[in-house]
Amino acid sequence: MAGRIRIIIFFFLVAWIVLVYRLFYWQVGSFNKLFSSAKLQHQAQKEIDSLRGKIFTSDNFPLVLNKESYLVFVDPTKIKDSLKDYEKISKVISFGKDEFLKIVENKKIQWYPIAKEVDLKVKEQLQNENIEGIGFEPHWEREYPEASAAAHLLGFVGSDELGEEKGYFGLEGFYNRELKGTPGERSWEKDLYGRSIVIGSDLEKKPKQGRDLFLFLNRSLQFLVEKELKNGIEKYGAISGSVVVLDPQSGGVLAMASIPSFDIINFSKEDQEKFSNPIISGSFEPGSIFKPLVMATAIDLNLVNQSTICEECSGQVQIGEYTIKTWNEKYYPNSTMREIIQHSDNVGMVFVAKKIGVDNLFHYLTLFGIGQKTNVDLEGEWSPVLRPKDSWTQIDLATSGFGQGVAVTPIQMIRAFAAIANGGKLMTPKVVEKMKEGEKEIFMKEGSPKQIIKPVTAKVMTEMLVNAVENGEAKWAKPKGYKIAGKTGTAQIPFAGHYDKEKTVASFIGFAPAENPKFAMLVTLKEPKTSPWGSETAAPLWFQIAKGIFSLWGIPPG
Amino acid sequence: MKKIIIFLIIVLTFLGIVQIFLSGNISAQVGEVDLLEKQTENFKKENLKLEREIAFYSSLVRIEKEAEKLGFKSGYFLIDYSLIEPVALRRE
Numbered sequence: 001m002a003g004r005i006r007i008i009i010f011f012f013l014v015a016w017i018v019l020v021y022r023l024f025y026w027q028v029g030s031f032n033k034l035f036s037s038a039k040l041q042h043q044a045q046k047e048i049d050s051l052r053g054k055i056f057t058s059d060n061f062p063l064v065l066n067k068e069s070y071l072v073f074v075d076p077t078k079i080k081d082s083l084k085d086y087e088k089i090s091k092v093i094s095f096g097k098d099e100f101l102k103i104v105e106n107k108k109i110q111w112y113p114i115a116k117e118v119d120l121k122v123k124e125q126l127q128n129e130n131i132e133g134i135g136f137e138p139h140w141e142r143e144y145p146e147a148s149a150a151a152h153l154l155g156f157v158g159s160d161e162l163g164e165e166k167g168y169f170g171l172e173g174f175y176n177r178e179l180k181g182t183p184g185e186r187s188w189e190k191d192l193y194g195r196s197i198v199i200g201s202d203l204e205k206k207p208k209q210g211r212d213l214f215l216f217l218n219r220s221l222q223f224l225v226e227k228e229l230k231n232g233i234e235k236y237g238a239i240s241g242s243v244v245v246l247d248p249q250s251g252g253v254l255a256m257a258s259i260p261s262f263d264i265i266n267f268s269k270e271d272q273e274k275f276s277n278p279i280i281s282g283s284f285e286p287g288s289i290f291k292p293l294v295m296a297t298a299i300d301l302n303l304v305n306q307s308t309i310c311e312e313c314s315g316q317v318q319i320g321e322y323t324i325k326t327w328n329e330k331y332y333p334n335s336t337m338r339e340i341i342q343h344s345d346n347v348g349m350v351f352v353a354k355k356i357g358v359d360n361l362f363h364y365l366t367l368f369g370i371g372q373k374t375n376v377d378l379e380g381e382w383s384p385v386l387r388p389k390d391s392w393t394q395i396d397l398a399t400s401g402f403g404q405g406v407a408v409t410p411i412q413m414i415r416a417f418a419a420i421a422n423g424g425k426l427m428t429p430k431v432v433e434k435m436k437e438g439e440k441e442i443f444m445k446e447g448s449p450k451q452i453i454k455p456v457t458a459k460v461m462t463e464m465l466v467n468a469v470e471n472g473e474a475k476w477a478k479p480k481g482y483k484i485a486g487k488t489g490t491a492q493i494p495f496a497g498h499y500d501k502e503k504t505v506a507s508f509i510g511f512a513p514a515e516n517p518k519f520a521m522l523v524t525l526k527e528p529k530t531s532p533w534g535s536e537t538a539a540p541l542w543f544q545i546a547k548g549i550f551s552l553w554g555i556p557p558g
Numbered sequence: 559m560k561k562i563i564i565f566l567i568i569v570l571t572f573l574g575i576v577q578i579f580l581s582g583n584i585s586a587q588v589g590e591v592d593l594l595e596k597q598t599e600n601f602k603k604e605n606l607k608l609e610r611e612i613a614f615y616s617s618l619v620r621i622e623k624e625a626e627k628l629g630f631k632s633g634y635f636l637i638d639y640s641l642i643e644p645v646a647l648r649r650e
Contacts, residue, residue, distance in 0.1 A: 062613050066606065120607075145613035223618045 042200075044190045049140055050181035053210030055154065055171060057219040058433070064154060064172075067143040070123045070136045072115040076104040077195065079133035088129040089114070092122055104133070108193050117141065144264055150222055151264040152277035153256045153431065155379060158268070169275050171213060171431060173379030178435060181210030211435040211442070216252030221245060224548045225255040229523075232541035233259055237529030238506075242410050243545065244279050245521045248418040248511060251427030251447070253376070254519060280374075281382040283407040284524065287491025288327075288344045288534070289509040290403030292461060293416055294353060295341060297364040300457040303355045306338045306464060310348045313340070317350050319398050324350055327490065341464045342472050344488065346402040353401030361397065362389035365406070367452040368416035369426060375447075376411055376429040383409060403491060414522040417509050420465070421485070421517040424458040425449035466514045474508065474539035479547050481557025485517075486510020486542065488534040493527070503527045506534040508542040512550075513558070519549060 026034060055064040072093065079085055082104045086097060093115045103112050115122075123136055142157050155170030167176035184207030189200025196202065225243045233241045245255040262274040276282075298304045314333035317324045326346050332339060340348030353361060365371065371386025384407035387396070399405040408416075411429055419426040428447035435442045453461075465485035469478055474488050489507040492499035506528050511520040521542060528537040549555070584591075614620065 061616070062609065065610055065613060067610060068603065068606070143610060145610070145617040145619075147617075147619050149619070219618065 042189050042191075042197075043187055044196070045185060045187045048184035048186060048204070048207045049138075049165075050183045050207035051140055051209040052142070052157065052165070052181065053175075053179040053212045053435075055179075055213045055215065057215055057217045057222070059219055060214070061145075061219050063144065063146055063150060063215075063217075063219075065143045065145065066140045067119075069117045069119055069139050069141050071113055071139060072118055072123075072126065073111050073113045073135050073137065074100075074103065075111060075133045075135060076109050077107055077133070079104045085131050085133065088131050089126070089134070092125045092129070093118065110193070110195055111135075146219070146223075148261060148264045149219075149226060150217065150256065151261045152258050152275075152279070153217070153253075153378065154264065155275075156264055156267045167379075169380055170277065170378050171215075174377050175211075175213060175432065175435075179210040179213070182208040184208075209438075211437045213432050214434045214436065215431055216247065216250070216254060216433050217256075217431065218254045220552055221255045221549065222257065224552065225545060226257045226259075228541060228545045228548065229257050229259055232523075232525065232537075232544070235530070236506075236525055236537040236541070238525040238537070239527045240278070241523070241525045242279050242282075243521065243523050243541075244410055244414050245519050245545075245549075246414055246418050246429060248421035248427070248517045248520045251415070251418070251429045252433065253429055253431045256431075276380055277378065279410045280376060280378055281380050281409065283382075283384040283409050284505045284526075285406065285491040285494065286403040286408050286413055287489040287505070287507065288403055289413065289417070289487050289489035289507050289522075290406065290408075291341060291344065291349050291401070292420060292465060292487055292509075293365070293368050293370075294349060294356070294361065294401050295337065295464065296420060296453050296457055296461045297361060298352045298356050299337075299460055300364070300453040301356065301360060304337050304352060306460060307336045310335045310337070310340060310345075310351045312351045313345060313348050315347075317347050317398070319350070319395050320393075322395050322398075324398060338464050338467055341487070342468045344468075344472065349401035350398040353397050356397075358389055358392045358397050361400065362386070362392070364452075365400075367426070367450070368419065369412055370406065370408060370416065372412075374409075374411050374415050374429050377431050377444075381409075381411070383412065403489065410522055410524060413509065414520055417522070418511065418520040419452055420458050420461050421511040421520050422449070422458070423455040424451055424453040426452045462514055465510070469510065473533070473535035474543075477540035477543045479543055479550065479557075482512060482546070482550065482555075483514040483558075484510055484512040484543075484546065485514040486512075486539075488539050490532060490534045502532065504532040504534075506532065506536075506538040508534055508538040510542060510546075512546055513555060518553065518555060521545065 051066055054062050054066065056062055082101055085104075086100050089095060089100070090097070095114045100114070103109060117139070126134060153170050155168055155172035157165055157167050157172055160166040165180065167173045167179060172179065184205045186202075186204045188202040189197045191197055225245065229241050229243050232238070240259060242258040243255065244253070246252065247254055256279055258278045260274055262270040267275070313331060313335045315331050324346055327344060330343075331347065332343055332345065335343065335345060335348055337352070339345070340352070356364075365386060371383060373381050373383045375381075386406065396405055415426065415429050427449050430444060432444055434444060462485045465487060466483055469475065469484045469486045472488065478484060487509055489509065491505045491507070492501060493503040493505060505524055505526050507522065507524040509522045511517040523538045523542045523545070525538050525541070531537055
């Protein structure tokens with residue numbers, strides 16, 4: 001008897017151990033796996049789009065907004081008279097009759113999309129038809145009140161490889177994380193057929209809107225720049241062109257435009273090559289607009305002053321096998337440094353570069369930010385490399401004196417030049433001034449300005465540049481009464497190991513008013529046909545835009 | 559000790575009553591809250607729509623087009639006065 005009881009006890013003990021083991025296995029060991037598969041069976045989830053942040057110009061005008069569009073879906077479980085409902089739907093949107101009837105007959109389906117990206121008007125028309133089984137899911141699209149203005153600067157919103165919304169290029173790419181916000185989520189309990197259970201849980205986590213961006217960009221100025229650039233390209237027969245305007249004191253980008261540009265609304269139909277911004281990713285040999293940086297270096301090192309005489313300016317200069325001439329083959333013996341800048345004298349600049357030497361020039365060019373990214377807050381910035389100084393030869397030193405053999409991006413060039421306008425302080429160019437999250441304002445971190453040349457050097461250089469505008473090749477186009485510091489540039493385009501004389505990049509760089517600069521601007525025109533010279537193409541365009549700025553901002557002559 | 563326990567019971571009872579009272583009130587106002595939430599949502603959407611309309615009508619692109627239709631020409635002129643005598647003068 002006792003033996004039988006022991007057997008039964010043993011049997012129950014084993015059964016209990018097995019049971020405990022299984023329970024442990026289900027509830028602890030396989031908890032995560034079983035919990036997720038159970039959740040999948042009875043829980044449905046849906047992401048709720050967050051509203052992407054808007055982008056405003058400095059006058060609080062929205063350059064980029066959000067427009068609500070709708071996905072129209074049909075719920076076959078709620079459709080009562082499929083033929084009648086189809087007739088009502090087909091009055092507003094087009095959808096295949098057979099397909100519609102096939103879908104609505106399948107009562108296991110609860111959601112089927114029949115139209116995408118319809119606007120509010122269409123939605124309201126469908127709502128007025130009072131169809132019970134029709135639903136709408138809101139989505140957000142980007143809208144551009146100023147059409148394609150500042151397209152390169154803004155970038156666009158597309159989809160990534162997973163179909164998720166993502167910003168590409170410009171601000172949309174750089175600030176994608178800040179702009180996109182945090183999506184919300186709705187989760188609810190569903191039955192076997194995926195229908196929501198009326199008394200089941202239904203939770204909604206609201207989406208968090210993305211941050212709004214407020215730019216330094218001046219809307220009127222951007223409009224003016226784009227218009228004048230378009231006219232300039234047509235007038236001078238250039239194949240492309242760029243204009244960038246900076247506030248020299250803050251480094252804020254006031255305007256930025258390049259042509260050819262792209263249609264931001266229908267960007268998917270555009271050639272992808274147009275998307276990259278030439279101002280931050282296109283390099284060119286700067287030519288004579290580089291001379292002020294080299295001259296500033298020599299003045300800062302006390303190697304020359306405004307009235308230092310050039311002892312080698314009476315004719316061509318021979319460096320090894322190379323002969324260096326002036327651009328117009330005119331020579332000015334005993335020119336002063338001031339006159340070298342005024343005449344844009346290549347031979348004079350060779351004299352200056354030789355005085356500076358490779359080590360010093362390399363050091364100063366690095367200080368000016370040449371060969372490094374400016375860290376402007378736009379996606380897609382690229383920088384040409386400044387060759388290691390050990391590889392520089394005497395001819396490299398000589399040609400870099402007048403801006404050949406070095407490559408820069410327009411943003412690098414204007415940043416370096418703006419340092420002269422800013423008393424020798426180099427700023428980091430910035431597009432966004434502040435961000436807004438609800439009522440909270442977040443100001444962008446100010447990069448500490450670097451004093452790269454002495455204030456007195458900047459002042460002397462400014463005087464030399466004012467003289468260059470007053471008495472140089474482009475004096476005919478200058479608006480009278482205004483003190484403008486600037487320099488023309490004409491760089492031949494390197495092609496297959498040599499320079500093409502016919503093809504040039506014409507440019508003008510400058511700031512105004514010279515004593516209290518409100519803006520620094522660079523204009524570049526690629527391959528102008530009417531004249532290859534910067535003084536006859538880019539300079540008049542620069543002055544034309546400057547006239548507009550003086551008028552717009554009410555800057556009086558003086 | 560006994561006093562503390564009694565005090566705690568009184569406090570908890572009071573808080574319980576407050577909670578019941580508040581829950582009751584809130585449940586009674588669910589419909590109202592729901593309505594207000596919907597209204598807020600509608601106002602937000604309307605604001606967005608109006609913001610878009612304002613942006614559209616005040617965009618420089620549109621203003622320029624409308625101005626051109628009315629016959630205005632874009633342009634800015636800088637007038638400067640000079641004391642320098644002209645090289646040649648037209649005789650009347």
